Amino acid sequence: MANLPGGKPQDRQSGLRYPTNGKTIYHRPLNRTKTAELSQASFAYLFSEMVSYAQRRVTGIQDLEKRLNTQGHPLGLKLLDLLLIREPPRSQLRPLNIIALLHLIKINLWTHLFGRQADRLEKSSNPDTPDEYMIVDNEPLVNAYISVPREMSQLNCAAYVAGIIEGVCDGAGFPARVTAHSVGGKEEGEMWPGKTVFLVKFEGEVLERESLIVGKG
Amino acid sequence: MLSTRIKLELFGCLAAELKRTFSYRQPEKRPDGRDDDEIAKMTVFALIIINKAGGLIYNKTFHEGGLNKINTNDLLVLAGTFHGVHAITARLNPLKTSGDRTSTASASGMLSRPEPPTGLEVLESENFRLQCFTTMTGVKFLLFTDTTQANVDVTIRRIYDLYADYVMKNPFYQLEMPVRCDMFDRKLLSYVREINNR
Numbered sequence: 237m238a239n240l241p242g243g244k245p246q247d248r249q250s251g252l253r254y255p256t257n258g259k260t261i262y263h264r265p266l267n268r269t270k271t272a273e274l275s276q277a278s279f280a281y282l283f284s285e286m287v288s289y290a291q292r293r294v295t296g297i298q299d300l301e302k303r304l305n306t307q308g309h310p311l312g313l314k315l316l317d318l319l320l321i322r323e324p325p326r327s328q329l330r331p332l333n334i335i336a337l338l339h340l341i342k343i344n345l346w347t348h349l350f351g352r353q354a355d356r357l358e359k360s361s362n363p364d365t366p367d368e369y370m371i372v373d374n375e376p377l378v379n380a381y382i383s384v385p386r387e388m389s390q391l392n393c394a395a396y397v398a399g400i401i402e403g404v405c406d407g408a409g410f411p412a413r414v415t416a417h418s419v420g421g422k423e424e425g426e427m428w429p430g431k432t433v434f435l436v437k438f439e440g441e442v443l444e445r446e447s448l449i450v451g452k453g
Numbered sequence: 454m455l456s457t458r459i460k461l462e463l464f465g466c467l468a469a470e471l472k473r474t475f476s477y478r479q480p481e482k483r484p485d486g487r488d489d490d491e492i493a494k495m496t497v498f499a500l501i502i503i504n505k506a507g508g509l510i511y512n513k514t515f516h517e518g519g520l521n522k523i524n525t526n527d528l529l530v531l532a533g534t535f536h537g538v539h540a541i542t543a544r545l546n547p548l549k550t551s552g553d554r555t556s557t558a559s560a561s562g563m564l565s566r567p568e569p570p571t572g573l574e575v576l577e578s579e580n581f582r583l584q585c586f587t588t589m590t591g592v593k594f595l596l597f598t599d600t601t602q603a604n605v606d607v608t609i610r611r612i613y614d615l616y617a618d619y620v621m622k623n624p625f626y627q628l629e630m631p632v633r634c635d636m637f638d639r640k641l642l643s644y645v646r647e648i649n650n651r
Contacts, residue, residue: 277618277622280618280622281622283624284624285624287624287625288624381618381619381622382622382624382625382636383619383623383625383633383637384625385625385633386633388625393624429635429639
């Protein structure tokens with residue numbers, strides 16, 4: 237034990253050492269290039285294989301979307317922790333209400349994953365479904381090169397991103413079901429053919445708690 | 454080794470096929486006094502993609518009136534015939550001499566593979582020009598353009614780029630099967646429209 241390199245006496249007393257500027261390895265991306273970007277082509281090939289893999293032995297389109305969702309879920313759980321630790325120390329709290337959570341997803345998560353913010357955030361205008369929120373992305377990066385065949389027209393491969401969002405919501409203590417829906421071509425003309433809406437449907441207890449918080453505040 | 458007779462037959466076959474398919478429409482005078490010849494300047498007429506087995510996997514006509522319409526069966530025959538002729542012309546092509554190869558080897562310090570024989574590249578008729586581009590994996594892109602069209606190899610390279618992006622990166626595309634990708638169609642159309650309107 238005494239021969240271990242770097243085992244100075246003061247290290248043993250203080251335990252974990254922090255660099256003086258407070259930046260740990262979690263604050264920096266592993267990719268040390270200037271822009272910290274990855275090749276979109278290699279991601280496209282990887283994602284294409286992920287979809288093909290998920291497509292094996294599925295019973296239907298819903299099953300396929302569920303598989304993609306499951307692939308994204310653990311990523312969301314981990315990203316929540318990572319994104320919060322990279323926030324400045326004052327705002328390192330996890331989001332406490334729905335709006336703060338959705339803003340974290342729209343701004344921080346999207347910027348981290350795709351290099352830009354999501355295009356829009358909406359609350360369902362239907363009074364019967366107050367638990368539904370929508371995150372709109374005009375051209376999801378994961379679908380950049382994907383054309384879904386006509387016989388599978390309900391499928392949207394951004395179900396993977398929906399899984400990531402679901403992971404973030406679950407991790408933050410807001411259990412939700414998130415699904416991806418294509419809406420391009422129907423409304424607003426052909427401007428954004430790949431337009432996708434991520435429908436976030438929170439569980440009942442989340443809304444219950446939310447109403448209590450708002451009532452007190 | 455194919456006999457000369459069969460080769461000649463194949464060439465004859467291709468020529469007849471092309472003649473039948475793309476016999477040019479007589480230019481008609483239009484009300485505004487311009488004739489079709491003027492409009493046909495600088496145009497990309499059609500694109501055909503042939504897989505490495507000689508099957509037709511994609512065809513698209515961009516400019517109505519440039520070429521005569523033919524049915525799908527004839528297109529399939531054209532694709533197969535062209536594939537056969539291309540294979541034979543590639544064998545006709547002599548390989549680069551070995552003396553050439555050693556000089557490059559001594560220059561770069563390592564043995565370099567000789568260029569693969571390319572085979573038929575351009576086929577020109579009075580009214581259109583057919584350019585063929587073969588990828589490393591043996592997929593052929595045939596582009597029918599106007600005879601005056603410049604920079605066809607740049608255009609065809611760009612189309613290959615689009616194919617690599619929107620067909621090969623699509624998880625629902627099965628290799629060697631007909632290309633049915635909306636995204637590829639859309640990007641290709643907008644790219645060719647840009648050229649044709651220049």
